[in-house]
Amino acid sequence: MNRIQYTLGCTLLLMWSWGNVMAQLPSKDQFINDLLAKMTLEEKVGQMSLFTSDWDVTGPSLRPQYKEDIKAGKVGAVFNAYTAKYTRELQQIAVENTRLKIPLLFGYDVIHGHQTIFPISLAESCSWDLAEIENGARVAGEEAAAQGLHWTFAPMVDIARDPRWGRISEGAGEDTYLGSLIGAARVKGFQGESLKSPNTIAACAKHFAAYGAAQAGRDYHTVDMSIQTLYNTYLPPFKACVDAGVASFMTSFNELNGIPATANSFLLKDILRKDWKYNGMVVTDYTSINEMVAHGFSKDERQAGMQAATAGVDMDMQGAVYMNHLKSLVDKGNVPQAAIDQAVRNILALKYDLGLFEDPYRYSDEKREKMIVLSQANLEAARRMARKSIVLLKNKNNALPLRSNQKVALIGPFGNEKRSLIGSWSAAGDWTKSIPVLAAMQEKAPNNILYAKGCNINDDSLQYIESALQTARSADVVVLALGENWDMTGEAASRSSLGLPGVQQQLFEQIQALGKPVVVVLMNGRPLCIPELDQKADAILETWYLGTMAGPAITDVLYGDYNPSGRLTTTFPRSEGQIPVHYDMKNTGRPFDANNKYTSKYLDSPNEPLYPFGYGLSYTDFTYSKPFLNKKKMKRGEKLNLTLTITNAGKRAGEETVQLYLRDLVGSSTRPLKQLKAYQKVNLQPGESKTITFFIDESMLSFFNYDLQYGAETGEFDVMVGPNSSNVQSIRFELQD
Ligand code: BGC
Numbered sequence: 001m002n003r004i005q006y007t008l009g010c011t012l013l014l015m016w017s018w019g020n021v022m023a024q025l026p027s028k029d030q031f032i033n034d035l036l037a038k039m040t041l042e043e044k045v046g047q048m049s050l051f052t053s054d055w056d057v058t059g060p061s062l063r064p065q066y067k068e069d070i071k072a073g074k075v076g077a078v079f080n081a082y083t084a085k086y087t088r089e090l091q092q093i094a095v096e097n098t099r100l101k102i103p104l105l106f107g108y109d110v111i112h113g114h115q116t117i118f119p120i121s122l123a124e125s126c127s128w129d130l131a132e133i134e135n136g137a138r139v140a141g142e143e144a145a146a147q148g149l150h151w152t153f154a155p156m157v158d159i160a161r162d163p164r165w166g167r168i169s170e171g172a173g174e175d176t177y178l179g180s181l182i183g184a185a186r187v188k189g190f191q192g193e194s195l196k197s198p199n200t201i202a203a204c205a206k207h208f209a210a211y212g213a214a215q216a217g218r219d220y221h222t223v224d225m226s227i228q229t230l231y232n233t234y235l236p237p238f239k240a241c242v243d244a245g246v247a248s249f250m251t252s253f254n255e256l257n258g259i260p261a262t263a264n265s266f267l268l269k270d271i272l273r274k275d276w277k278y279n280g281m282v283v284t285d286y287t288s289i290n291e292m293v294a295h296g297f298s299k300d301e302r303q304a305g306m307q308a309a310t311a312g313v314d315m316d317m318q319g320a321v322y323m324n325h326l327k328s329l330v331d332k333g334n335v336p337q338a339a340i341d342q343a344v345r346n347i348l349a350l351k352y353d354l355g356l357f358e359d360p361y362r363y364s365d366e367k368r369e370k371m372i373v374l375s376q377a378n379l380e381a382a383r384r385m386a387r388k389s390i391v392l393l394k395n396k397n398n399a400l401p402l403r404s405n406q407k408v409a410l411i412g413p414f415g416n417e418k419r420s421l422i423g424s425w426s427a428a429g430d431w432t433k434s435i436p437v438l439a440a441m442q443e444k445a446p447n448n449i450l451y452a453k454g455c456n457i458n459d460d461s462l463q464y465i466e467s468a469l470q471t472a473r474s475a476d477v478v479v480l481a482l483g484e485n486w487d488m489t490g491e492a493a494s495r496s497s498l499g500l501p502g503v504q505q506q507l508f509e510q511i512q513a514l515g516k517p518v519v520v521v522l523m524n525g526r527p528l529c530i531p532e533l534d535q536k537a538d539a540i541l542e543t544w545y546l547g548t549m550a551g552p553a554i555t556d557v558l559y560g561d562y563n564p565s566g567r568l569t570t571t572f573p574r575s576e577g578q579i580p581v582h583y584d585m586k587n588t589g590r591p592f593d594a595n596n597k598y599t600s601k602y603l604d605s606p607n608e609p610l611y612p613f614g615y616g617l618s619y620t621d622f623t624y625s626k627p628f629l630n631k632k633k634m635k636r637g638e639k640l641n642l643t644l645t646i647t648n649a650g651k652r653a654g655e656e657t658v659q660l661y662l663r664d665l666v667g668s669s670t671r672p673l674k675q676l677k678a679y680q681k682v683n684l685q686p687g688e689s690k691t692i693t694f695f696i697d698e699s700m701l702s703f704f705n706y707d708l709q710y711g712a713e714t715g716e717f718d719v720m721v722g723p724n725s726s727n728v729q730s731i732r733f734e735l736q737d
Pocket of ligand 1: 059109153206285286491
């Protein structure tokens with residue numbers, strides 16, 4: 001035995017015989033080299049296999065014998081298992097029974113909270129509040145870590161521009177710039193300063209790549225896009241996660257231009273490893289290696305395993321393809337041993353960084369679990385985040401805020417709904433703990449709330465409408481809580497028509513016909529096509545699914561205890577026929593002209609969406625001065641300053657999100673009409689003004705050109721500022737060599 005082996009032996013002994021006592025390990029490289037040298041090929045393949053426990057199954061298959069597999073050293077990681085007790089139990093199986101006692105890694109979809117559920121990711125993105133979003137991820141990570149988890153399958157940073165796709169709810173909307181900032185904030189929140197802290201968990205940027213561009217918004221569907229769109233629109237949020245130090249990546253289910261992402265060495269090697277210098281771990285999505293057979297890319301699972309392993313996929317989620325075929329693929333020379341060693345190295349490195357070799361049980365801590373999970377502080381953070389996620393879409397004649405002496409009829413299938421509040425991917429969240437709108441409103445205005453359900457969420461029964469009309473008649477104002485059921489968005493939840501399901505539209509029409517002011521509170525996980533609501537409702541609050549504290553947060557906004565500040569991060573189409581519609585489209589050679597038939601338009605719909613990207617109202621009014629640019633010509637390497645003054649011209653304190661967009665007028669390949677490049681949040685008291693400055697530099701003008709060269713091109717640009725993407729003031733300037 002040489003000295004290194006001896007040291008390793010001693011530390012291993014210390015570690016596993018003293019349980020929680022932390023041991024000093026050799027450096028990561030040395031430790032992993034030593035361990036790798038001891039591992040058989042079977043043990044290596046074992047590390048590369050991830051299986052779900054039977055606590056929560058998030059895909060189409062389960063491997064019932066997973067515990068025996070762990071015992072036999074055939075499993076490196078487990079997902080969908082949590083609580084300090086259960087993870088300790090499973091960890092014990094691995095540590096006490098396998099030859100090298102390598103600890104398991106526990107993963108879970110901690111997407112928007114763990115037990116304290118925060119707003120769905122799309123909702124959070126509407127806050128445009130990076131600090132609060134980072135904090136939400138931190139809280140989720142802390143709760144998850146206290147329940148024995150090491151790793152979350154988040155953030156999802158897929159840009160999504162098709163609201164038919166149910167998974168639009170899981171991301172940060174349609175914009176690349178904002179999506180990149182939010183992805184990085186979430187990574188920082190989950191991972192904190194150090195993975196070694198028992199309060200933090202490893203993040204996972206998913207789904208790599210371009211999953212959000214599934215054809216026709218149908219989940220798992222084909223993706224076919226230009227390489228320039230891939231580079232300019234879909235990849236930057238992933239790159240931002242790499243720059244933020246994300247510990248893992250997940251491949252996506254889709255194919256991209258004919259090659260499934262799970263065997264796409266252009267994505268996994270050329271871009272991720274070579275260009276971006278990423279050195280973390282790569283896991284597949286749920287059985288996505290196996291699915292390459294159905295894609296028509298692999299003749300059988302064995303070939304699929306070979307393709308994934310050689311493309312640089314480290315860990316097989318749930319497919320058992322590596323388990324069944326990898327050893328013999330290596331034995332027969334179809335997969336190089338070096339590929340296996342690299343994959344195992346990446347996996348062991350993560351376990352090392354998490355401190356699992358020092359103490360495999362350090363996260364499974366029942367005392368911490370009791371203290372942290374669903375703590376008052378966490379619930380308050382969730383309520384704060386929820387208030388900031390709400391977007392006021394309409395407010396005719398100041399129908400909102402309500403006054404606590406008004407008689408309010410709360411009507412609709414979401415008035416007393418609890419399950420939907422926590423949305424999909426609600427991790428270990430317990431929906432019975434979520435506070436519905438009814439309870440929160442009753443607490444706010446104890447004697448002034450009437451309630452009627454009105455109808456179910458998604459059936460055609462009209463039986464409750466009459467009594468809802470009765471209830472509405474005796475009120476001063478109606479709050480109508482409408483939307484889609486939680487499982488109508490998320491994975492495998494695409495919809496082809498985006499109106500209100502069931503008879504909710506009818507309920508709205510009949511209530512509205514009573515002539516009382518009607519405030520619609522929407523709960524949904526995607527933009528809905530709601531032109532009639534927009535026309536006839538007095539006020540509309542988009543509340544998405546706001547999590548455990550949804551009811552109190554909505555009530556805070558309804559009664560003006562919080563002045564709504566959310567801004568849309570996803571365009572609301574007027575109708576499904578406009579999809580895809582997003583703010584950064586191109587001009588075309590025949591831009592819209594109402595007087596010319598032969599221009600780019602519809603015969604039966606305006607081009608403009610119902611609500612544009614960046615849109616959202618407040619209970620106060622903000623006015624914008626004319627923006628001023630310090631000079632109109634800019635040399636490479638220089639900066640321009642744009643200044644403007646924002647004034648709160650209304651009667652309440654409020655927060656404005658000032659947005660800056662840029663357009664490159666002539667490019668070596670055509671450029672979008674505008675792209676968000678910066679924004680600032682400004683808090684103003686009534687009557688207060690603030691002057692703000694934006695700096696414009698070359699990086700904000702840069703893009704990947706036709707040959708994938710990144711940089712800014714000289715010529716004219718328009719810089720635009722305003723409260724949303726379609727209401728801007730513009731100034732022209734020139735970039736010169
Ligand atoms: C989803 C992933 C998720 C995984 C594990 C898959 O079906 O696409 O987003 O992380 O399941 O639950």
